[in-house]
Amino acid sequence: MSESGHSQPGMYGQGRRRRRRRGDRDVGPPGQNLSGPSRDRDYQPRERRDGSEDPPGPLIQKTPIILAKPPGERAKPSQNTPVSGTPVLEKPIMLMKARDDGVKPGTPTESAAQSSGPPSKIEREGQRPTQPVYQIQNRGMSASASSSALDPMVGQSKLLPPEKMKHSIKLVDDQMNWCDSAMEYLRDQTDMLVVGVIGLQGTGKSTIMSLLSANTPEEDQRSFVFRPQTQEIKERGGNQSTGIDFFITQERVIFLDTQPMLSPSILDHLINNDRKLPPEYNLPHTYVEMQSLQIAAFLFTVCHVVIVVQDWFTDLNLYRFLQTAEMLKPSTPSASHDSTGSSGSDDGAEYYPHIVFLQNKARRDDFCPRNLKNMHMVVNKLMAHSHLKYKGTLSMLDCNVFPGLGQDYLTTEVNMFLLPVQENDGEDNLTKAGSGTYPLFSLLPGYRGHPAFSTMVSKLRSQILAMPRCQLSHTILTEKNWFHYAARIWDGVKKSSALSEYSRLLC
Template identity: 45%
Template sequence: MSEHTGSQSSSHGGDRGRRRSRRRGGGGREGRETRPRSREKDKDNSASGPSGSGPIKAPIILAKPHTEKNRDSSTSGSGSSDSKPIVLIKPREDTSSASSSQSTTSGTAAAQVAPSDGFHGDQSGRGQPTQQPTYQIQRNVSSVAAFSESSQTRLAPPPEMTQPVKLVDDSLNWCDSGIEMLLDQTDFLVVGVVGMEGVGKSTILSLLAGNHPEQSNRSFVFKPQTEETLETAGHQTVGVDLFVTSERIILIDTQPILSASVLDQLIHNDRKLPPEVGLAENWAEVLSLQLAAFLMTVCHVVVVVQDWFTDINLYRFLQTAEMLKPPTPAPSHDAPSSNVSLDTEGDYFPAVVFVQNRATREDFQPSRVQAMKTTVDRLLQHASMRYKNSVSMSLNGLMPAQQKSPSRDVSLFLFPDFPHKPAKQNGKMDGVASVLSLVPDYQGHPSPQALTDSFRNQIFSVPRTPLTHHSLTEKNWFHYAARTWEGVRKSNLMAEYSRLLT
């Protein structure tokens, strides 16, 4: 019994000595071993047998799947109870991605293993955790943030426009700057304006864009003619301008048709004329026809503005432009039949609205308005344009309702000459202006603001007939308009018509 206790005490003393030498760093290789290495040694001993008599082998792969670790821990029941689990620093991904990343990085798995107590390993670099998984997590977070930011940017509406952009420049070249203001959605309306020089086309479009009649001309979206332009008998708008409102209304302003100032520029600038056009006068007329045919192809509504009633040449010009208008593209084989709502002949024609600008007090009389409608109806009775039932002066209580049939109601709207604010001289109004300021607002017609609101609401409520056999988005419309403009410029019908003019 004493011998047995002596052997036990000696064994305990030997264990204490080995522990002290292990703490002080002595005792050969076993003293230099660290805690993670001791854990792996315990695992190897437990796997080799309960006696632990096998040789100690250095671990080859430290990173194991969780299933194998659980299996090893269940089979090594005699292992040390104070060993801490091995923690793998990995990104928070699904199981499939984590297992694939572990299988691809099995050769360098020792660099991704770190104990929970923050151990950094020995000088050989074994057991040192790397920051690659942390960097991978940051990279994933940044990519997700970038994706969400790009999606929000793509879905966000473009900035609201404050001034128009060029659609066709003074050299008759197409400009691509307007596509940045368009969206990939189909709920939009295209309104174009055509008219002779100085009739107020830009003013009418500015009212549609949201300006008020009481505002100064400088605040209008489409700048009207300035005093210098009027004195030099020039035109303000050059080429074609584009403006998109917040209600997704696309407004198109064009240079005047049959304009003497455009002809004057062609003569003085010595611009090279096409070979099929002999004279500059013919080229000015052909250019006007190209602009009108372009609007009749790409617009839902074409507003024809005139400041006196009426010019027969204007209606002949509209019928000629309708004849030279390029045909609507034929539908493809995969086009749905529900989108086809064009005329029976398959050609598209816009809704035409006539605006009588600078109308006098007598023009607002019901009998005079009815006479204007009858004249327009007789002049365009053989035209294919939809010039009826778009707008009316009888709506919103502007004028008494006529006894005419609704199917015979021509789209005609009247605007008075908007009064300008009295000018002050030396800080005081002159005598006439001060007397006119005391006169009531009613002058034989509704107020300019009431007329503007009614006209805007009726134009925006015009049925939006599809321009083609397919449903177009705003950006698709832009590309369609670009192809239409190139087709109009290179049209054989236009070339043949210009030859007949000579």
């Protein structure tokens, strides 16, 4: 009785004190637990150990959220907690997190944490990451760049061949203005060959350039990339090409077809149509001659090979024109401050292209070895004082056109090539020659004295494409760099003081 009597008042007294605590908020004597029911007693030592005081106002029971979270998510809020008001950037821990953690790889939280930041402890310790290696390497790239780098369609498009041209486009129009339409067909690579052509009117420049670039003699001439003269234009003595036409092949060979040099049809068009001349030119024939010199000087600066086409041997005025264009040729631009692209060339060295003299519509007598030797001797004497590379790089003897001649037959072999008349133009003459008083000749093919026209064109094409590709400037040029370089040269040619002074002396 005594024990139960002593214990009961204590229990009732404690219950009354608890009720006063809840209602009247009286604070009991120290040493007694007045914070709530008996289930809250486990938390009372922690609060005492932390030294925190009871907050004023009604007591709000704290939900143990932190204790209920897994370890992986419990560490995340501590990273974003600001220290002294400065936010701490989130580290890409989820990118490098091991598989034994609570968070699975590939979750949205992990992909969001993949953005940027220093490597985690797991990466420094050499453990294998859960993400592929290419994702780790592309952490600093933007989303668009990484997606395009991983897109297989983008990779296949880079391996596709360049766009094939179907016809020529203008590089310089009939008003002598530069055109930018050729830029889309050029690439950033340096293995290219630039071939230009000049010649008098009606010599077959456009036809030869079409056969060298993309067409065959059997095709219709109306489908040639450089359109030749039509029959109507031939009958009225007109010219087909104006300015400079551009075409690039799949083998990265750039062909430049030009208007005829010293063309009488262009002069006639200027006079009869009352076209206004530029203010620096007073006479139409001076303007036509200066146009021709500008085009020739331009080709001598931006081309590896320049083909000079003539349909009879030979016109001395054409050689005088070549020497004048060489004299007025703009000097090679000096090397820039970055001389890393120069390949051993001196800064003071001038660039001169290779010149090929093409004898088009050659007769059968021109293929006689004696006549061929005489033509080489004449060209060698006319070009003796020229800096143009006119000999030593193209040979008809190497083409096996003259199988009985030795290599020492032509001591000074000039870059000269002979093209015969096309078969469709010479069939009548061959038929007449074969159907004479000797009936046996009618059963045999006519004697040509040279291989067929298509064979000669094929040999010429192989010789032209094998020409040395010298460095055009003091720096190595890509196709796109060549385009900008050519635009700069053309602008310099039009504003050249030497050409202006020469035109003034012509008046």
